[in-house]
Amino acid sequence: MTDRTDILIAGAGPAGLAAACVLGAEGHRVLLVDPAAPVTGEDAPDADLRTTALLQPARDLLAGAGAWDGLSPYGTALWTMRIVDASAAPPVTRDFRAQDISDAPFGWNFPNWLLRRELLARAAALDTVETAFGASVRSIFAREAGIRATLSDGRRVAARLVLASDGRDSPLRRMAGIGTRRTEYGQTAIVFAVRHAIPHDDISTEIHLSGGPFTLVPIADDAGGHRSAVVWMDDARRQAERMALDDGPFLIEAQARSADVMGPLELASRRAAWPITSVLAERWTGQRLALMGEAAHAMPPIGAQGLNTSLKDVAALRDLCRAEDIGSAEMLAAYERGRRADVAIRMAGVDLLNRTSIAGLGAVQAARAFGIAALHDVPPLRRAVMRLGLGAVVRPE
Template sequence: MTDTAKQPTTQYDVIVVGGGMVGAALAALLGQAGVAVALLDARPAPLPADEVGIGLPAMRVSALTPVSQRLLEGLGAWSWMAARRVTPYRFMQVWDGEGSGEVRFSAEQAGVPLLGHIVENDVVLAALERRLDELPSVSVQLGTRVTGLHEGGEVVLEDGRRLAAPLVVAADGAGSPLREMAGIPVHTRDTGHVAVVTTVHNAREHGGVARQVFLASGPLAFLPLTVAGDARYCSIVWSTSPAEAARLTALSPAALGRELEAAFESRLGAVEVVDRALAVPLTQRHAERYVLPGFALVGDAAHSIHPLAGQGVNLGLMDVAVLAEELLAARRRGIALGEPRMLQRYARRRRGDNAAMLALMDGFRLLFGTRHPALTLLRNLGLSGVDRLTPVKRLLMQQAIGRRGTLPLACR
């Protein structure tokens, strides 16, 4: 992904700091329209595309909504991803491990062919990197750490170089150094959870169902993965207390497999852990503002969310679609790309959706992270109630498939 044929310049329309899935998607959307973009990332090298999505699945995966799929199709990234490895799911099953409530959704009930796909993050990123290589107006600069931000859209690199553009976009992840350099405060909520992630091979096939059980300690998800036609793989996200996560990650694979099978009520039979188990701390963050003149936050730099609803990167991709739509409209009208009112419009269009999703995750966590008898009764009534109440269930399904509000053009 690092440019060799393309001539690097220090004069850009937009500098995107952070070439994760969100920053790479923004650079590709703008690059497709001929905007001169510098995409800077501290990681040293592109992903080895010929090794990605082959063999054992990578540990970090995302549930991508059909809306995110459409955005990636528009970017010309999806066909490579689909040829490499994506696993569609048509059903969702969520139940209360402490009670009797259970909700099931199907794509048919939601009136869509699929609820989404489970995709390794590396597959998404490698596809975007391939696409970026084809875009002459995008200069991808890896091994490039940004260490300073000055007013007037100037960024300072670790090696002392300076780059400038009318707009600097921070897509530099949940810890966002750029957000801090810009002095934007962030509301932080410790979820009390650490996610244990790994990959398993089950005795029974997943059947294209994304499953999640709410345990007293937190939610445990078995996300379906099909590997070379074998539909018995799942990616695990087990959100639990830090002490429990430390205990689980120290277990032998055989012992962890037994714990997973018991916690998951043997719904997919015996569980074999086929990768190491990694602990990822989970903190919910929401930046107090998304924009300043000539500066914008997107993706996890603006909001990081508990993974229990699998929404983080989907929200980030919607930020990107909306910001690109505003920027391209401004460019057509001859408005400067760092213009505050245009950036405010982006912030207004995205903040409400993101805040609503963060609040929903808080509610879920509080409701399910308790042993209080009244709340236990409420959540059992709630879950089975949700399964009967078609309009409420439909709303939840719409949320799951990412159909909220007005879609930006890139996702229609």
């Protein structure tokens, strides 16, 4: 027997979950498939301990789908982005303040496991959304009129559109014969939480020296005091050595790399390591198929662009599903046209920032320190950069 739905979403990571909430709230029948149920508890061994700063446009998208009320009590507001170039003497520090361009914070930071929990709860509350956890999409077969997918549990599903939200190594992208452009940076991000005596004052601090940024993003205080989530990018070999260290020696290195901006640090979580790669799909669509999230574009974690860019894919798909025949060639062409240029510009910007942050050469470091000051100290330029970082869409000519 074949089940029928409007949209089959392959992958229940944060991007697929958000797509299910948004498209389900629009009244489309959605089937969300993933070989593993989302991990929604902080203490689970495979909990995703990263945090995500959801920027203003992401808040608007999720609020429109009824998914923000559950999240908002847990978000930590980000009012200021502080950039410190610690290679300069004295260090160059510049604050980019949300009040300069808006009466709301840049965004709100959430633990990823909590994001999954609240998005899943919203999806479960929608009677348009069905889930199939424990099964993966094994094959897809598209015709002009529709697409059929076979799941690993033998179930067959007919849909008008399949959304591949199955991550940076996307099996569906491979099934559709879509290649990628990949950049291996030779870096690893170590993520962990810290406590610190100094309050974070809703400031996210990005410290540049060499090897990649060291970023402290505010998370909610708890009974133990002030906390931040750290993303520390550096050469992969050095990071492997650091991951092998016991907590004590690891903390000494982290403290030194933090330039003491938050005072003495204390580890407040286990550590996790993420290799840094960027991936851009050569095409974003196939017949009755659209790639989204990291299946279409993955980039280094700088400037909170990753998942926020994926949520802009979701917003574009929502709008096109309102205006066009779902899954039609016209809809898919409009999707690819609308999203590619914005993502390409964003990826180029993140790539440039990462490469300048990797630099250990004095001349490049001096240029970086000068660049940070120049971007900040010219008010129209500063506001333009902040708006772009916040998600102002770059449209093709």
